[in-house]
Amino acid sequence: MLQINNLIAQIEDQTIINGLSLTINPGEVHAIMGPNGSGKSTLSKVLTGHPHYTVNGGSIQYDGQDLLEMDPEERAIAGIFLAFQYPVEIPGVNNESFIRMAYNAKRKARGESEVDAFDFAQLISEKLKLVEMDEEFLSRSVNQGFSGGEKKRNEILQMAVLEPKLAILDEIDSGLDIDALRIVAEAVNKLRTPDRSFAVITHYQRLLTYIVPDVVHIMVEGRIVRSGGRELALEVEERGYDWLTVAASAE
Amino acid sequence: MSQKLIEDITGREYQYGFTSDIESEAFPRGLSEDIVRMISAKKNEPEFMLEFRLKAYRHWLTLTQPVWPNVTYPDINFQNIQYYSAPKQVKKLNSLDEVDPELLRTFEKLGIPLSEQKKLANVAVDAIFDSVSVATTFKKKLFAAGVIFCPISEAVHEFPELVKKYLGSVVPHTDNYYAALNAAVFSDGSFVFVPKDTICPMELSTYFRINTEGSGQFERTLIVCEDNAHVSYLEGCTAPQFDTNQLHAAVVELVAHENAVIKYSTVQNWYAGDPKTGKGGIYNFVTKRGKCVGRKAKISWTQIETGSAITWKYPSCILIGDDSVGEFYSVALTNHRQQADTGTKMVHIGKGTRSTIISKGISAGKSNNTYRGLVQMNKSAHGAHNFTQCDSMLIGDRCSATTLPYIDVRNGTASVGHEASTLKVTEEQLFFFQQRGIRTEDAMATIINGFCQDVFKELPTEFAVEATQLLGLKLENSVG
Ligand SMILES: Nc1ncnc2c1ncn2[C@@H]1O[C@H](COP(=O)(O)OP(=O)(O)OP(=O)(O)O)[C@@H](O)[C@H]1O
Numbered sequence A: 001m002l003q004i005n006n007l008i009a010q011i012e013d014q015t016i017i018n019g020l021s022l023t024i025n026p027g028e029v030h031a032i033m034g035p036n037g038s039g040k041s042t043l044s045k046v047l048t049g050h051p052h053y054t055v056n057g058g059s060i061q062y063d064g065q066d067l068l069e070m071d072p073e074e075r076a077i078a079g080i081f082l083a084f085q086y087p088v089e090i091p092g093v094n095n096e097s098f099i100r101m102a103y104n105a106k107r108k109a110r111g112e113s114e115v116d117a118f119d120f121a122q123l124i125s126e127k128l129k130l131v132e133m134d135e136e137f138l139s140r141s142v143n144q145g146f147s148g149g150e151k152k153r154n155e156i157l158q159m160a161v162l163e164p165k166l167a168i169l170d171e172i173d174s175g176l177d178i179d180a181l182r183i184v185a186e187a188v189n190k191l192r193t194p195d196r197s198f199a200v201i202t203h204y205q206r207l208l209t210y211i212v213p214d215v216v217h218i219m220v221e222g223r224i225v226r227s228g229g230r231e232l233a234l235e236v237e238e239r240g241y242d243w244l245t246v247a248a249s250a251e
Numbered sequence B: 001m002s003q004k005l006i007e008d009i010t011g012r013e014y015q016y017g018f019t020s021d022i023e024s025e026a027f028p029r030g031l032s033e034d035i036v037r038m039i040s041a042k043k044n045e046p047e048f049m050l051e052f053r054l055k056a057y058r059h060w061l062t063l064t065q066p067v068w069p070n071v072t073y074p075d076i077n078f079q080n081i082q083y084y085s086a087p088k089q090v091k092k093l094n095s096l097d098e099v100d101p102e103l104l105r106t107f108e109k110l111g112i113p114l115s116e117q118k119k120l121a122n123v124a125v126d127a128i129f130d131s132v133s134v135a136t137t138f139k140k141k142l143f144a145a146g147v148i149f150c151p152i153s154e155a156v157h158e159f160p161e162l163v164k165k166y167l168g169s170v171v172p173h174t175d176n177y178y179a180a181l182n183a184a185v186f187s188d189g190s191f192v193f194v195p196k197d198t199i200c201p202m203e204l205s206t207y208f209r210i211n212t213e214g215s216g217q218f219e220r221t222l223i224v225c226e227d228n229a230h231v232s233y234l235e236g237c238t239a240p241q242f243d244t245n246q247l248h249a250a251v252v253e254l255v256a257h258e259n260a261v262i263k264y265s266t267v268q269n270w271y272a273g274d275p276k277t278g279k280g281g282i283y284n285f286v287t288k289r290g291k292c293v294g295r296k297a298k299i300s301w302t303q304i305e306t307g308s309a310i311t312w313k314y315p316s317c318i319l320i321g322d323d324s325v326g327e328f329y330s331v332a333l334t335n336h337r338q339q340a341d342t343g344t345k346m347v348h349i350g351k352g353t354r355s356t357i358i359s360k361g362i363s364a365g366k367s368n369n370t371y372r373g374l375v376q377m378n379k380s381a382h383g384a385h386n387f388t389q390c391d392s393m394l395i396g397d398r399c400s401a402t403t404l405p406y407i408d409v410r411n412g413t414a415s416v417g418h419e420a421s422t423l424k425v426t427e428e429q430l431f432f433f434q435q436r437g438i439r440t441e442d443a444m445a446t447i448i449n450g451f452c453q454d455v456f457k458e459l460p461t462e463f464a465v466e467a468t469q470l471l472g473l474k475l476e477n478s479v480g
């Protein structure tokens, strides 16, 4: 599904991703943890083709294609979805129409006919139940005035509609209350299929008790410094990252 | 923020920049009393029109070119402009199908089919090429309904009393420099008269096209609605690409009697000049004004301003009749080097008069977009009310937007409300769309559509879609 090999990427003369390698197979859930500023969100932006980041080395293969050759929208249409750490507000653009546009962009690329507003309303009302969101959020502008937690749920709603092959969830748990965390995690679990993969970026192992990962990676200074099973998450929660940082720089 | 994405989407070029190979008849460049007489003679005008022109010309001579505060451009040499240019047509035409096919093709390219077989359903079109009206569709059908819709040059001959009564009654030649110039040299434009108790059965529309290099375009439009009459009118404008700036100085006058409704919409897409230097674009100095003479009369201006190197334009309403209503809905888009200084004046004279101003300014590139509006409540305007909303949208961070509302209230019972907002379209927003599989062009169109909704919904439905597309095109990247 995804093979990142020795990736080096920078923003404004500053190298943030520094020799990162990572392989995610179909159907796997990978958790990525690491201290603030270690480059987790940067990785998600590089994977989705954000124009501010420059890749200076390494390669990314996605579904047998050279991901770095693809435009951001091509990557999205090829099935890469990012639930943003900080979803932006888009005033004046209706949330439901926005999600429908995204849905139809995908259908169009596959040569399928577009879905009209009426049929889409039915489709999305099913998905709303999954994230236990109120219909009211559909008629508002995209994320405008949404609380932090509501924005996160709106991201998962989009994911549920767009049915990606690889979903990158950047701190989907931050800012969520206990109930919302459970709802979002359950929604993600329901969307797990044998060939859909997830990269779950988080600071808290609690999320991983709901969404049980196959692999946990620890990222420090733009590199994966350790990978392991679920227990690695518990270990960093107890011990912090220092011991890993020391281990990494001792290499 | 990195400029690349923004540059890509704002870099699109003008698509109507072609010239048509049509033989034209033109006067020598320059302006003098002789030229004014020649124009009048050329059109075989009655004596009163020649006097109208000469009076304006003599007044113009006493004026100096105004210096507008928020736009800059080199001095205009008025002796280097051609004041009359018309497509050469040998004989009088009996039907539209006799119009020079090259002309018809030109308008078709612009999306305005004129020929009998192809004309737009339910929209009557008057096509103005350089300074002259070349075709008017649905004339007979309108006439049967009692509506007069014809070139003003024709109205001067066929309805001299109406022209004499109303021409210059809203915008006198003494109004301003360009209004005086226009009164002296205008060659054509549209005339609309809707008699008492008549609802005009279709949209009326005029398309203006400048084709000859170095020719100024000075149209004159006059629309009169008698008591209880209704009309909706739309003007569209395009021009080819030239290296020298073209002057466009039109005058539009609207007169609404008791309970009459005039809705005037503009989709302006004159050539904006070279994207990098601004060279060659149209200078658009236009005077548009409506007078609500009767009780409960209503005048509504809707404008989508996307072209021109410089736009200087304030469609205004003089609300004389008690309970009369003035509205102004505007989207002004500037990109590259364009400058726009536009807005409105609402002058409240009658009791209980109401006005609404919704202005949406969109700036991109290195452009400058100014809203300038005056709301004046005269002493007599008891209980009058105005509501103004000015929203600016900035795309990228090298453009600017200025809002200059002037409020002058001389009656304690009158009220004025004002709201303003600024919206920045960020790269993060555009990236969000892209990450969801939506191309930037579509994203831009969607954002703009949302921003302009309040204005677009005022456009006649036939043109709302066109306006949305036009704005999208203006900001799109040519490599899709
Ligand atoms: N525009 C920018 N210019 C310079 N440095 C930047 C820019 N954007 C991000 N960075 C830096 O890149 C580094 C990595 O940021 P990133 O957002 O990827 O961290 P993160 O691992 O997601 O952190 P967190 O856990 O806090 O979300 C940080 O040091 C940040 O300051």
Ligand SMILES: [Mg+2]
Pocket (backbone or CB within 6 Å): A040, A041, A042, A085, A170
């Ligand atoms: Mg982050």
